[in-house]
Amino acid sequence: MKFFFSLILLALAGCSKSNHKIIQNKGSDTIVNLAQAWAEEYKKVKPEVGIAVSGGGSGTGISALINGTVDIANSSRPMKAEEKAEAQKNNGKQINEVIVGLDALAVFTHPSNPLKDLSIEELACIYGQGGTCEKWSDVRGTVVPGCEGNKIIRVSRQSNSGTYQYFREVVVGEKADFKEGSMDLNGSRESIDLVEKTPCAIGYSGMGYLTRGVTALCISKAKDAPCVSPSLETATNKTYPISRELYMYTAGDPSPEVKAYMEWIKTDQARDITIKSGYVPVPR
Amino acid sequence: MERRLARPRIEAMEWRQRKTTKPWSEKLIEGIIRLCGMSCIFLIFAILLFISKEAYPFLVGKFEASEFFFSKSWNPSSVANVHYGILALIAGTLAVTFLSMLIAVPLGLASAFYISEFCSPRAREIYKVLVEFLAAIPSVVWGFIAIMMINPMIISTFKVPIGLNVLNASLILALMSIPLIVSVGEDALRAVPETYREAAEALGATRWEIATRVLLPAAKNGLMAAALLGVGRALGETMAVLMATGHSVQIPKSIFDPARTLTATIAAELGESPKGGEHYQVLFAIGLVLFLISFAVNVTADYLIRGKRRKR
Numbered sequence: 001m002k003f004f005f006s007l008i009l010l011a012l013a014g015c016s017k018s019n020h021k022i023i024q025n026k027g028s029d030t031i032v033n034l035a036q037a038w039a040e041e042y043k044k045v046k047p048e049v050g051i052a053v054s055g056g057g058s059g060t061g062i063s064a065l066i067n068g069t070v071d072i073a074n075s076s077r078p079m080k081a082e083e084k085a086e087a088q089k090n091n092g093k094q095i096n097e098v099i100v101g102l103d104a105l106a107v108f109t110h111p112s113n114p115l116k117d118l119s120i121e122e123l124a125c126i127y128g129q130g131g132t133c134e135k136w137s138d139v140r141g142t143v144v145p146g147c148e149g150n151k152i153i154r155v156s157r158q159s160n161s162g163t164y165q166y167f168r169e170v171v172v173g174e175k176a177d178f179k180e181g182s183m184d185l186n187g188s189r190e191s192i193d194l195v196e197k198t199p200c201a202i203g204y205s206g207m208g209y210l211t212r213g214v215t216a217l218c219i220s221k222a223k224d225a226p227c228v229s230p231s232l233e234t235a236t237n238k239t240y241p242i243s244r245e246l247y248m249y250t251a252g253d254p255s256p257e258v259k260a261y262m263e264w265i266k267t268d269q270a271r272d273i274t275i276k277s278g279y280v281p282v283p284r
Numbered sequence: 285m286e287r288r289l290a291r292p293r294i295e296a297m298e299w300r301q302r303k304t305t306k307p308w309s310e311k312l313i314e315g316i317i318r319l320c321g322m323s324c325i326f327l328i329f330a331i332l333l334f335i336s337k338e339a340y341p342f343l344v345g346k347f348e349a350s351e352f353f354f355s356k357s358w359n360p361s362s363v364a365n366v367h368y369g370i371l372a373l374i375a376g377t378l379a380v381t382f383l384s385m386l387i388a389v390p391l392g393l394a395s396a397f398y399i400s401e402f403c404s405p406r407a408r409e410i411y412k413v414l415v416e417f418l419a420a421i422p423s424v425v426w427g428f429i430a431i432m433m434i435n436p437m438i439i440s441t442f443k444v445p446i447g448l449n450v451l452n453a454s455l456i457l458a459l460m461s462i463p464l465i466v467s468v469g470e471d472a473l474r475a476v477p478e479t480y481r482e483a484a485e486a487l488g489a490t491r492w493e494i495a496t497r498v499l500l501p502a503a504k505n506g507l508m509a510a511a512l513l514g515v516g517r518a519l520g521e522t523m524a525v526l527m528a529t530g531h532s533v534q535i536p537k538s539i540f541d542p543a544r545t546l547t548a549t550i551a552a553e554l555g556e557s558p559k560g561g562e563h564y565q566v567l568f569a570i571g572l573v574l575f576l577i578s579f580a581v582n583v584t585a586d587y588l589i590r591g592k593r594r595k596r
Binding site: 056057059060063147148149151153159164165174175176180181182183184185186190193194197198199200 | 357359360361363428431435439444447527532533534551552553555558559
C-alpha cells in the first residue's frame with residue numbers, strides 16, 4: 001500500500017511539467033500514516049511539490065538519509081550520536097532534527113478481558129524475561145472469558161521495529177530481554193487485528209492504530225499509583241507513562257521545497273491532521 | 285530391427301544437410317536459446333555466490349555450529365544476550381512444510397485426477413480457471429485471511445488459546461500450493477498417450493482402474509514433480525507464513541503451537557538490520573541453510589525418480 005502510494009506519486013511526477021519537485025520521505029512505520037496524511041494535504045497547498053512517503057522502519061529511514069537517498073527521514077527514536085557522525089563523515093552534512101509530534105504507545109486487550117488497567121511492573125511480569133505471569137490469573141486473579149487455559153498470549157513486534165525497542169526500554173528495561181515465545185508480528189495493524197480476534201491476547205502499538213475492536217488499557221507507573229489512559233491530553237501533558245517523541249531529520253542545508261515543507265508541518269493546518277490521524281501535536 | 289537401425293542414420297543425414305543450409309536467423313535464435321538456458325545455471329551460481337559472500341564474515345568469524353544449529357534461542361537485537369540459534373526456526377519450517385504437504389499433496393493430486401479424467405470437458409475448463417485464480421491471490425492476502433478468519437475459527441473449534449499456529453500456516457500453505465500441484469499434475473496426466481486409456485478400456489477396465497493402474501504409474505514422474513514443486517512453494521513462502529504461524533520463536537510441540545520459519549525470519553528482519561553487521565550476516569547464513577535444504581530436497585527427489593526408472 002505504502003509502496004504503491006509512492007509509486008503513484010513517482011508516476012505522477014514523471015508525466016507532469018518539468019518544474020515539479022519530489023521530496024523523498026522515508027522511515028518509521030509508526031509515522032508513515034501521519035506522513036502520508038500530511039503529504040496529501042500538502043498537495044493542496046503546493047500542487048507543484050510531490051512528497052513520496054514510504055515506511056520500512058526508523059533504521060531504514062536513517063540509513064537512507066546517511067546514504068543521501070532521501071530528503072527527510074522519519075524516526076520514532078532519536079538519532080544516535082554515531083549515526084549523526086556517520087552522516088557527517090559520509091557527505092559532510094550536519095543533521096537537523098525536528099520533533100513533529102508525540103505518540104503514545106497503547107497497550108490493548110480483547111474486549112472480553114475484564115482487566116481495565118495494568119501497571120508497568122505487571123507489564124514487565126507479562127512481557128519481560130524472568131517474569132512469572134504466564135496466565136491471566138497471575139495478574140490479580142483475572143479470569144478471561146473465552147480464553148482457553150486462561151493463558152496470556154503475548155503479541156509483540158519484530159525485533160528491529162522502533163515500537164519494539166521503545167516498549168522494551170520503558171517496560172522491560174533497557175538491558176533486559178523480552179520473554180521468548182511471543183508472537184512477533186510484522187506491523188502495528190497486524191497486532192491490533194490479532195488481538196481483536198483472540199480473547200487471550202495482549203498487545204501494544206502506537207495510539208494512532210487503536211480501533212474499537214480492542215480495549216486500550218489504563219497504565220500506571222507503579223502498583224499503587226493512579227492509572228492514566230492514553231489520549232491526546234495525557235500524552236501532551238506527559239502524564240501517560242508510555243509516550244515518546246516522533247522525529248523528522250534532514251541533512252545539511254535542505255532545498256527550499258524541503259524547508260518550506262518542514263515549516264508547514266508546524267502550522268495549525270498540519271496540527272489538525274496530526275490529531276485526526278490519531279497522533280499528538282507537539283505542545284507549543 | 286532393420287528399420288530401427290536404419291532410421292537414425294537417415295535422420296542424421298537429413299540433419300547434416302539442414303545444418304549446411306541453415307539461415308543466419310536460425311543460428312541467432314539458437315544462440316539466444318542456448319544463452320537463456322545457460323543463464324539459468326549462471327544465475328543459480330551467482331545467487332549462491334552472493335549469499336555466501338554476505339554470510340562469509342560470520343561463517344569464518346563468530347560461527348559455532350553447536351550454537352547456530354542446536355540453540356533454540358534467537359534473540360538478535362538483545363542488548364546483553366545476543367543469540368543466533370536457528371534450531372527453533374528449522375523445526376518451525378519443517379513442521380509447517382510437512383503438515384502442509386500432508387494436506388496439499390493428496391488433495392492436489394486428487395483434484396488433478398478429477399479435472400483430467402473424471403469431469404466433463406466444460407466443467408474442466410471452469411475448474412482450471414478457478415484453480416488458477418486461487419494461485420493469483422497475493423500472499424499478504426492469505427496472511428490476512430489467516431489472522432482474521434482462520435485464527436478465530438481454530439480458537440473456537442479446537443478450544444485453544446491462539447489460532448495462529450502450525451495448523452493455521454499449514455492450511456494457508458496448502459491452499460497456496462494446491463493450484464501449482466493441480467496444474468502440473470494435470471499436465472502430467474494429460475501427457476499420458478490416449479492410446480493407453482483406449483487400450484485399458486478395450487480390456488474392460490473401469491475408469492477407476494484406468495486411473496490407479498494405468499495413469500498413476502505412467503504419470504508417476506510428473507506427479508512427483510508436481511508434489512515437489514508444492515514442497516518448494518511451501519518451503520519458500522514468506523509473508524503468509526510470517527502472519528499465519530504467529531512468528532514466535534519456539535519449537536512447536538503440537539500443531540496448535542505457534543512457530544517461526546527460516547524464511548519469515550529473513551523477511552521480517554533483513555529490512556532493518558544494518559548492512560554488513562553481524563545480524564545481517566547471520567540472516568544470509570540462514571539463506572544459505574535454506575538453499576542447502578531445497579538443494580537436498582531436489583537431489584533426493586531426482587534420485588528417487590531415477591532409481592525407480594533404472595529398476596524398470
